Amino acid sequence: MAKLDVEITVNGARHKLEVGSQERLLDTLREQLKMTGTKEGCSVGECGACTVIVDDQAVNSCLVLTAQVDGSEIITVEGLESKSGLHPLQKAFIEKQAIQCGFCTPGMLMSALALLNTNPTPTKEEIKTALEGNLCRCTGYQQIIDAVEMAAEEWGV
Amino acid sequence: MAFKHVNKGVRRVDAYEKVTGKAKFGADLEFANMLHAKVLRTEYPHAEIKKIETAAAEGMPGVKGVFTAQDIPNNLFGVIVQDQQVLADKKVLLAGDGVVMAVAETEAQAAAALEKIEVEYKELEGVFDPLESRKEGALKLHPGKDDNQVIHHPLRKGDVEKGFAEADVILEREYTTQFIEHSYLEPEAVVVVPNEENHLVSVYGSIQNPYATRNAVSAVLEVELAEVRVIQNHIGGSFGGKDEVVSAMAARAAVMALKTGRPVKMVNSREESFTESYKRHPYHLTYKIGATKEGKLTAMEIEAVADSGGYACQTPFVTWRSVVQATGPYEVENVKTDTYGYYTNNPYTGAMRGYGSPQVIFAQESLMDELAAELGLEPVELRKRNMYSQGSVTASGQKLERHTVSLNEVMTKAMEAIDYKKKYEEYSGEQPGDKKKGIGLSISFRGCSLGAEAIDAAASVIQINKDGSVAVYSGLAENGQGLKTIFSQIAAEVLGVPMSEVEFKELDTSFTPDSGSTVASRATLIGGNAIKDAAEKLKGRIMDFAADKYDFKVEQLELKDGFLYDGQGNRLATFADLTGEMGNTGILMSAYGWYKSPPISWDEEKGSGNPYFTYVYGCQIAEVEVDTGTGELNVINMAAAHDVGRAINPENVKGQIYGGVMMGLGYGIMEELEVRDGVIQGTNFHDYMIPTIQDMPDIKPVIVENPDPDGPFGAKSIGEPTLELGSAAIANAVAHASGRRIRSLPLNLERVLIGRALHKGGK
Amino acid sequence: MVEYQLLRAHSLEEVLEILTEKKKVQILAGGTDLMVDLHQQDPKFENIDYLLDITDVAELKGIKLGPEEGEIGALTTHAELLSSPEIKEKLPFIGAAASSIGSTQIRNRATIGGNLVNAAACADSFSPLIALGAELVLRNKGGARRVLLEDFVEWPNQTVLKDNEVLEKIVFKMPQGEYHSSYQKIGRRNAVSISRLSLTLLAEVENEAIKNIQVVSGAATPAPVPFREVNKYLTAKTFAEIDPAEAGEIAADEMVGITGERWSTPYKRPALSKLVERAVKDLLEEAGYNG
Structure with a gap:
């Protein structure tokens, strides 16, 4: 099968890639770019572990073909930490004990980031809506909500 | 009692890796020359296997081998009763039993090979309700067993006849509960590397109980425990669920790794996980x-x-x-x-x-x-x-x-x-x-x-390095619940060092002592005591050395915040200098901890x-x-x-x-x-x-x-x-x-x- | 093994060109259903040689609500629907339905057109649009035809869309005068849940009476349909003449008349009856009737 040429920007770095016609964005990130922070939990868009940000929107990278996002800007969990240190969301997740096994964490962080990027002062209900597509079996969600609230406060300042 | 580290909501020691995507889970692992394998599972809940045709699959591109129960040295394993098949041999007993496995250069090639395998079954009647299964004359499912009973536990106290006679009100009620899926977010994944560092096989992956998995793999391969090394990685939830199903997976991958001489990776899709994993009992x-x-x-x-x-x-x-x-x-x-x-x-x-x-x-x-x-x-x-x-x-x-x-x-x-x-x-x-x-x-x-299920004991190792940093090893495993953090807190508390000086090391069955399984909410209680024991042994050595060196009584000295203090609040030495000196003097700065539960009976x-x-x-x-x-x-x-x-x-x-x-x-x-x-x-x-x-x-x-x-x-x-x-x-x-x-x-x-x-x- | 060639169109013209020239083309929009089929290696891929990605086609996007008529481009995502101030103000039940679909990630990708063309029995986009009397504009290279939405689905997952056609947009008349609406959904959990039942009610009222009404259910019948008997019962009645509980009973009877007694009927009958009763009660209350 013919490969397709695409160009995507991931965490600020541009990549010219050849992708297969069935290659999902999740596959490209994990297998071609070796960025394994994005997780595969269900492959059908139900768990949100593979959530990344594509052109400012949280999407399930298991439900998008890479060829569909040619030219897009993508942010993954690997893009959060910068030279100046951890992102306020990462700090808040650590501070509020919003992590247990950590498998849902990258997707949670991406959904939360997409929210705060467009809505820096979300209500609790808005946080829940932003994270309703991210399943977590360990934490019971409360400390994740606490963390997003904390990040919103710190980041807003 | 005032605590420094214990009883405090300190941060998780594994948090940084987990918020940055650096934490490697089973599916994230790669080894040079690695192969990928898939399992063909039956759709029949009860059937005889009449014939398995694998030739076409073996000839598929990239395929390095196709294996059945005949290729497994010892096909039966189990923690309590050894009745579970690594691959179904003569009969499948549940829809989801693995029957054939294929290993290939890529996962897609392994999956394609499975499509070419033909298995001929003779469908058998099944039993789908334990209330039917217990009846006399019910179809017997396991050969060599007189009936379908797995276990019966009686308990008798007093005289219920008498008790009901004394009652003014008697209620009789029936309740039922359902099958439950653990639903850990990470589907099962293992990689088995053959002939690595003097081990026949090394097993990496999302493993809840490394020692149970080691037992299973060694039993299946019919090799000594010392030849099997299990290393736990970050595990994406388990809740009791990544025990036997992962052991079976590891055993299969181990067989294929030895047959091919190459590392073999197996990762379940969510559907495969649902199909083959065990459930909560209805x-x-x-x-x-x-x-x-x-x-x-x-x-x-x-x-x-x-x-x-x-x-x-x-x-x-x-x-x-x-x-x-x-x-x-x-x-x-x-x-x-x-x-x-x-x-x-x-x-x-x-x-x-x-x-x-x-x-x-x-x-x-x-x-x-x-x-x-x-x-x-x-x-x-x-x-x-x-x-x-x-x-x-x-x-x-x-x-x-x-x-x-x-x-x-x-x-x-x-x-x-x-x-x-x-x-x-x-x-x-x-x-x-x-x-x-x-x-x-x-x-x-x-x-x-x-x-009273089993011997209830756990071990630990603590090692103080020459720079005063502390490495903690436990035979119990982090499952996401926070064990690494809890154990680090206990070690820091006893040794009087800051949390930052304590490094918790991944479990590796080659050198951490067998502590049984991380189950039954026992890690903090049993494993925590083992950590405390090792830390107290080391602390005893440090205090004896310091008392001698500074001419104090042991009771007058205190280890706190990485320093040795006298009774008056004066710093006498840093923890690092003191323990470094001890090491240079030839004192063993490592200790095993051990804890065995108080007596129980049944x-x-x-x-x-x-x-x-x-x-x-x-x-x-x-x-x-x-x-x-x-x-x-x-x-x-x-x-x-x-x-x-x-x-x-x-x-x-x-x-x-x-x-x-x-x-x-x-x-x-x-x-x-x-x-x-x-x-x-x-x-x-x-x-x-x-x-x-x-x-x-x-x-x-x-x-x-x-x-x-x-x-x-x-x-x-x-x-x-x-x-x-x-x-x-x-x-x-x-x-x-x-x-x-x-x-x-x-x-x-x-x-x-x-x-x-x-x-x-x-x- | 699934195999296909992926094509990307950047204009409606290009889409129609490809649909005319090539056979066995499956259109890919948001992908939230099709990618699941792909993961499951659905047998339908045996009849697919080309996957045509249309997500970049700007002509298929957008919401336009005029005083008389409205239209929604087929590629409009559920996220766009629920965040549209116009929809919120004029057609809140469309926004409510959109917000009940999937999760934020799903709504960011999934399109209203995809929901309709996929035509699952439980698809949540149907009942609000059927209540509006919406028509679909189905276009091929030769031109466009309009199909009433309630005639679009033949049976679950099967529509009258032809191989050389694409769903371009959804068009409808805007409700006039004083109107009230509601959307209700019952699922097995509070989010990311497939409808067990859903219900849209849209009514134009005048002088304490119902002028026009549409009560439409989702997931109650194999293909979503308006409840004609309920509509008949309610139309032209004054508020005082309406018994919400009776309306509920009529709807439940009508549903069972269509589906027959099914395994789910013992639950769906009382639950649907209650949804309709509530929708009618809410309507009367909103319309200021305190009878």
């Missing part, structure tokens, strides 16, 4: 209870029948915990309990958080509310008249005296946290409209750790003895709103009070409570793995629903601390108690709100609205 429970009109219990007769599915797996021990705890935390003079497990051709069932307690608690705490209503007593009052207090004697004859029996305290604190009394009164009155509110509670006692014939050396107590209360017009059920508020002995990390304990409450809520109101004639209906998260963030009630965690004489710093257990209480509390709240008593889980739309479940294709 129970059929029959309770008969007698009480005087004053509300004093006189007798209980209980039968619990568990569906073990195709294999024994953990059924013998799961049903044992049920027999110990079946009466609930109530004083009853006359008890007759029988718990059973039976083989069927359903998915097999094993360990899952709670381990035989959530089922009996749902029944027995629902029953207490039913009895209270019958007697005209408030639910709390009936419980108070019967529940354990200090010195009470349990159904098995154990006197509860060595630890604090805090049922009254946890119940009172939970009631205060949710304003129970006011709400109970308010919702007991008439409520206009279709939407009715109700409040319900449940209480439990739970034996900590393994109990008479399997009578069901009597002291099955656990200590217990924890909990109370959960649910406030619900029931839409009596549509069957929609909203859990609005929950309070969860748990006596943990001592919270080593209160923030972490809260995390366990929130998570357990939500898992219990899923168990109570929405989760059900539908199995029809042995076949799972729907193998992904759109069919099997677990709670989302939108299903979360407002949860009030209440940590109760009554330090246990045998716990490290008094700590006991928290992981499992948090999930066992919710379903009964919610069922009681629903009955309070709507008047409808639901005796089967889950309390889904249909049961709440019309009182029974409906199934696709059903009449």
Whole structure:
């Protein structure tokens, strides 16, 4: 099968890639770019572990073909930490004990980031809506909500 | 006692890796020259394998080998009973049994090869209900067994005939519970590397119990334990679930790694995980209870029948915990309990958080509310008249005296946290409209750790490096629950060093000592004691050395914040300099820690003895709103009070409570793995629903601390108690709100609205 | 093994060109259903040689609500629907339905057109649009035709869309005068949940009476349809003449008349009856009737 040429920007770095016609964005990130922070939990868009940000929107990278996002800007969990240190969301997740096994964490962080990027002062209900597509079996969600609230406060300042 | 690190909500030691995506889980691992493998699983719940044709698959591009049971040195394994097949040999016993495996250069090639394999089956009649399976003359499923019984645990106390004769009220009720999927977010994954660093095979992956997996792989390969090395990676949730299923996976990959001489990786899709993994046991429970009109219990007769599915797996021990705890935390003079497990051709069932307690608690705490209503007593009052207090004697004859029996305290604190009394009164009155509110509670006692199931001991190693940094090794495994952090806190507390100086190392069976499995909420209690033991040994050496060097008495010296102090608050040395000097003097700066639980006992014939050396107590209360017009059920508020002995990390304990409450809520109101004639209906998260963030009630965690004489710093257990209480509390709240008593889980739309479940294709 | 060639179109013209020239083309929009089929290696891929990605086609996007008529481009995502102030103000039941679909991630990708063309029995986009009397504009290279939405689905997952056609947009008349609406959904959990039942009610009222009404259910019948008997019962009645409970009973009877007694009927009958009763009650209340 013919490969397709695409160009995507991931965490600020541009990549010219050849992708297969069935290659999902999740596959490209994990297998071609070796960025394994994005997780595969269900492959059908139900768990949100593979959530990344594509052109400012949280999407399930298991439900998008890479060829569909040619030219897009993508942010993954690997893009959060910068030279100046951890992102306020990462700090808040650590501070509020919003992590247990950590498998849902990258997707949670991406959904939360997409929210705060467009809505820096979300209500609790808005946080829940932003994270309703991210399943977590360990934490019971409360400390994740606490963390997003904390990040919103710190980041807003 | 003032603590420096213990009893504090310090940050998780593995948090940085996990928020940056650096943490490597099983599926993230890569090794040079690695192959990928897939398993062909049967769709038949019971069938003879007549013929397997693999030639076409072997010739497919990239394929390096296709294997059947004939290629497995020893095809049977199991933690308790060795009846589980690595690959089905002559018969498949459940839909999902692996039959053939293929290994290839890529995962897609391995998957393509499976499509070319032809297996000829002769379908057999199946048994899909343990109540059928137990009948005389039922089709026998396991060759060499006289019947389908996996296990029977009896318990006899007093004389139930006499007890029921003394009763003014007798209730008989039946309750049923469902198959539950663990639903860890990470599907199972392993990589097996052959001939690495003087080991025949090294096993990496999402492994809950590295020693159990090592046992299984070595048994299957028929090689010595020392030749098998298991290294645990970050594990994406387990909840009891990544034991036998991952062991089977590791054994398969190990066979293929040795056949090909190359690393072999296996990663389950979510569908494969649903299809092959074991589940929580469905129970059929029959309770008969007698009480005087004053509300004093006189007798209980209980039968619990568990569906073990195709294999024994953990059924013998799961049903044992049920027999110990079946009466609930109530004083009853006359008890007759029988718990059973039976083989069927359903998915097999094993360990899952709670381990035989959530089922009996749902029944027995629902029953207490039913009895209270019958007697005209408030639910709390009936419980108070019967529940354990200090010195009470349990159904098995154990006197509860060595630890604090805090049922009254946890119940009172939970009631205060949710304003129970006011709400109970308010919702007991008439409520206009279709939407009715109700409040319900449940209480439990739970034996900590393994109990009389097995030897209960754990080990640790602590090594102080020449620069004063501290490496901690444990034979128990991080499952996401926070063990690394808890153990690091304990080590830091004893050694008087900052948390930043403590490094927790991954479990590697080559050099961490076998500590059994990370199960039964035993890690903090048993493993924590082992850490404390090693740290105290080292501290003893340091203090002796320092006392000698500085000419002080040991009692005058103190290790704190990475310094040695004299009694007057003067710093004498840094921890690093002191321990470095000790190392250079030739003093061993490593120590093994060991902890073996206090004695326990069990008479399997009578069901009597002291099955656990200590217990924890909990109370959960649910406030619900029931839409009596549509069957929609909203859990609005929950309070969860748990006596943990001592919270080593209160923030972490809260995390366990929130998570357990939500898992219990899923168990109570929405989760059900539908199995029809042995076949799972729907193998992904759109069919099997677990709670989302939108299903979360407002949860009030209440940590109760009554330090246990045998716990490290008094700590006991928290992981499992948090999930066992919710379903009964919610069922009681629903009955309070709507008047409808639901005796089967889950309390889904249909049961709440019309009182029974409906199934696709059903009449 | 699934095999296909992926094509990307950047204009409607290009889409129609490809649909004319090539056979066995499956259109790919948001992908939230099709990618699931792909993961499951659905047998339908045996009849697919080309996957045509249309997500970049700007002509298929957008919401336009005029005073008389409205239209929604087929590629409009559920996220766009629920965040549209116009929809919120004029057609809140469309926004309510959109917000009940999937999760934030799903709504960011999934399109209203995809929901309709996929035509699952439980698809949530149907009932609000059927209540509006919406028509679909189905276009091929030769031109466009309009199909009433309630005639679009033949049976679950099967529509009258032809191989050479693409769903371009959804068009409808805007409700006039004083109107009230509601959307209700019952699922097995509070989010990311497939409808067990859903219900849209849209009514134009005048002088304490119902002028026009549409009560439409989702997931009650194999293909979503308006409840004609309920509509008949309610139309032209004054508020005082309406018994919401009776309306509910009529709807339940009508549903069972269509589906027959099924395994789910013992639940769906009382639940649907209640949804309709509530929708009618709410309507009367909103219209200021305190009878």
